[in-house]
Amino acid sequence: MENPPPGQCNQENDSDCCKDGKWYTTYKCSPPVSSQTKATLTRNSFEPDGDGGAPSECDNQYHSDDDPVVALSTGWYNNGKRCLNYINIHGNGRSVRAKVVDECDSTMGCDSDHDYQPPCPNNIVDASKAVWKALEVKISCAS
Incomplete structure (x- = not known):
């Protein structure tokens, strides 16, 4: 891997940028899905010039961060079989229904x-600001 060209890795939501010489683990599978499957919630912008990079895989469109949309790790994305379907996300004693619009590429x-970011782990639900807001997840910034 190599460092991204200057200014080419958008760190809008504390996104990691690839590091020169570092090797990253890749995955083709994700944990089995049930109503109790645990995932890591990450934040992503699905808007143009956001840290999500290219338009969403499911519909080749950008989406407002005010809409509850998600990208799923490669295994859960399942070659697009979950595209434009809704999933329920539970956390903080709350829940939100979000539309799957993209893949968080684990490969x-x-x-x-x-966007010059490393591959996603295999248990990621990469969610818009609207999902985080609905779950009342607080975002803290490192100082």
Whole structure:
């Protein structure tokens, strides 16, 4: 892997940028899905010039961060079989229904299509600001 070109990795939601010489683990599978499957919630912008990179895989469109939309790790994305379907996300004693619009690629990264970010782990629900707001998840910034 190599460092992204200057200014080419958008760190809008505390996104990691690929590091020169670092190797990243990739995954093709995700944990089995049930009503109790645990996932790691990350934040992503699905808007143009957001840290999500290219338009969403499901519909080749950008989406407002005010809409409850998500990208799923490659295994859960399941070759697009969950595209434009809704999932229920539970956390903080609350729940939200969000539309699957994209893949959080667990097999590739560190290129312009992936905003020069590393591959996703296999248990990611990469969610818009609207999902975080509905779950009342607080965002803290490191100082």
